[in-house]
Amino acid sequence: MCGIVGYIGRREAAPLLLEGLQRLEYRGYDSAGLAIHARNPGLKSAKAAGRVRDLESRLPKRFSGTTGIAHTRWATHGAPDDANAHPHLDATGRVAVVHNGIIDNASDLRARLAADGVTLASDTDTEVLAHLIGRSTAETLEARVREALGHIEGTYGIAVLHAGFPDRIVAARNGSPVVLGIGEHEMFVASDVAALVAHTRQVVTLDDGEMATLTADDYRTCTTEGSRTAPAPETVEWAAESYDLGGHDTYMHKEISEQADAVDRVLRGRIDDRFATVHLGGLNMDAREARGVRRVKILGCGSAYHAGLIGAQLVEELARIPADAEPASEFRYRNAVVDPDTLYVAVSQSGETYDTLAAVQELKRKGARVLGVVNVVGSAIARETDGGVYVHAGPEVCVVSTKCFTNTAVAFALLALHLGRIRDLSVSDGRRIIAGLRRLPEQIAEILRGEEEIRRLAAEYAEARSMMFVGRVRGYPVALEASLKLKEVSYVHAEAYPASELKHGPLALIEPALPTVAVLPDDDLLEKNRATLEEIKARGGPILAVGHERQEKADHTLVVPRNEPELDPVLLGVPLQLLAYHTALTLGRDIDKPRNLAKSVTVE
Incomplete structure (x- = not known):
């Protein structure tokens, strides 16, 4: 549910990492950060709570380096603040880690590290991984990462920098996506191809239990036990413009x-x-x-x-x-x-x-x-x-x-x-x-051409503190999805019920302040659905109907074209997407990045 991007090559890393984070911000947007190999030996890092733009505004003017990793976070362990933002460093500042997933045994590992005198700077599970890598004395960075992962229980997609190995990035996957991007004398790593397609469409997707070492001119992969693997590169079908x-x-x-x-x-x-x-x-x-x-x-x-x-x-x-x-x-x-x-x-x-x-x-x-x-x-x-x-x-x-x-x-x-x-x-x-x-x-x-009517209705219903969605058989999944859309993007409370269940309890909620959205396909249950409208109207509830013809008992009806009855749910859901969108717009919500949510839920 977070975004990872990494770069190694001949170009300045920071602008590329920020661009990649902006393309991944839908995966996590409560904090962001990056770390690069500085031209003088060592790592430089910067991170900030908030959006990628907040991180960009904090970057020093001199932030040069051609190898780096970056992350945009959706909080699981610890509040969304500067200290908990990724990358996380070890005690010496020579190891930087970005991580998607959840380390299930993080509490035990934190306690063990603290007992050994390690001062932990964050509340996250990820930080333990940086310390474990930093404390390893194995000869190669790959071996140090492998040793650290041997102590980990849970899921991860990671990318690692080490000041002692400035020519490489090591990545690994277990339950959280990691994709390599193959360029000309440059390599990328990301949690989503969205961060890569502006620069390359040749990608390698790691499997669970697989690691990769990236240098400017090559990559190699192996299992976390050390056996070599040879995944074939694939061509991504989506172009960069698809993300604009x-x-x-x-x-x-x-x-x-x-x-x-x-x-x-x-x-x-x-x-x-x-x-x-x-x-x-x-x-x-x-x-x-x-x-x-x-x-x-x-x-x-x-x-x-x-x-x-x-x-x-x-x-x-x-x-x-x-x-x-x-x-x-x-x-x-x-x-x-x-x-x-x-x-x-x-x-x-x-x-x-x-x-x-x-x-x-x-x-x-x-x-x-x-x-x-x-x-x-x-x-x-x-x-x-x-x-x-x-x-x-x-x-x-x-x-x-x-x-x-x-x-x-x-x-x-x-x-x-x-x-x-x-x-x-x-x-x-x-x-x-x-x-x-x-x-x-x-x-x-045709439905989309009627957007202006939906916009006007959304403005009228936007003041409601709660809304009810009902549908019967084919209409019920549409009501569930429409209710979810409204909740997700506008933060208006909404519930969905089978229309036949309304009288078995939820009817107690019906009042003039509670609008009901009724999904009414023109099938053999239409008359029963109309009876539901009668029940709602008798109790003073406002009704917005979505169906194939105007409904006398509804205050408003969104009319959609008829198709075959089995396919009608596909059409009935479209105007309700626009209803959620325009309700959120009226209420001034951050539509593409709703609070508390992320696009790809790769954790429990």
Whole structure:
């Protein structure tokens, strides 16, 4: 959930490190810092609480050096202040470490170091690693890092400088992403390719238990036990411009506006008109294996979990396979029965979400077949699973997910259609769903053209201290995601319930001061949903409906185009993303960097 960037080469490191941190700031933004090998032997470091711009304003004019590491932090251990910002140094100031992850046995190690007379300067778990490396007497920096990691329990992605080894950076990974960037007479290391693509698109992704040594002209990798490895470089498909604002005021607005093109990308090259199905070669599962699936279990966290709920409904409706979704963070801690006939699907925008990755690893240990639905090629979940579907949403920089959520829901429609046509879904129904999929990009564009109406409504509802979101069956996952979006980005309290559950308790909350957003797809439950509106209206509750036609009992209705009923949730969520965005804008929130949140949750 923090950002790492490192550089070694012939250029001045500090400007490159600051640029990389700015591109990674969505991963952590409560403090930042950097350390470089100075031209005079030794290390120089600077760090500051706050944003990268606060760090930049504190840098001395003379901060020269061609090798350095930097970090932007999302606090886990210790308050977000200068002392707890990374990099952390050892007692001599000759070792600097930046670290993503959590060291589980940090308390024991801190106590042991303190007993040996070491004065700890921060409240962080990371500092112990700097001291352990600094106290090692091994001959090489790699050996010193390896020795220190032998004392560590937990997760880490690290980069290390040592004043005694000015020609190298050592990096290591266990549970937190580390990517190497290969340049011309220069090398980079980062926790995310976003920090690299302005300078190189040739990358190497480290596996768990792998280390790397970077020099200006080369790199080499090995396991943390010392055995050499040879990972092949890959070409990143996203260009540096993909991470620019492109004329928008915020990344969230940009990414909402990109959804028509993003959905077109996830469909491109996958539709098979001849057999009324889709090609998903990445599943690595033939028709016989697909027919053997007796249940589908979808695992994800946050927005990925909500997309999984939509996916489970699609699988049941189109493939007639029992399916459900569960938060990966809960699944991994219960003693779940792992059925060999169940297909497990792990969902993650980043492909690095720790709770989801841990669930995948537990499932693989028990012999389950696991697919991944992820956005980032070569990510940990993509590598650990047996196959899967890339959602091709493009980079998503805003902390809250919008276009990736939408593309994930569409990817599940593709998976459900694929499974359905292998089983009992008719050709005519396959063609109907394909026609609906092809209509989605233009229908999304149509919704986005109505942004001004949504802006006006957001200004009207922004003063509410709390909001209720309700939906039934297909509408319920949309209500959950819309509620989450509003909470994340505007800090307005919101709750989501199945509309059928309203009268079983939550109806007690309804009053004139509590607006309700009702998601009303035009399906066979429409009249029951209208009855829910009657219940709310009878108690004086304001109603904003989202559906395919104006609702008499609603104070306002956001009308979205009709698609096939199974695909309507994809469209119903889009205006509610804009509602959350404009509510946050009205309230003056920091939209791309909501408080307390980070983009890629790589810790527990």
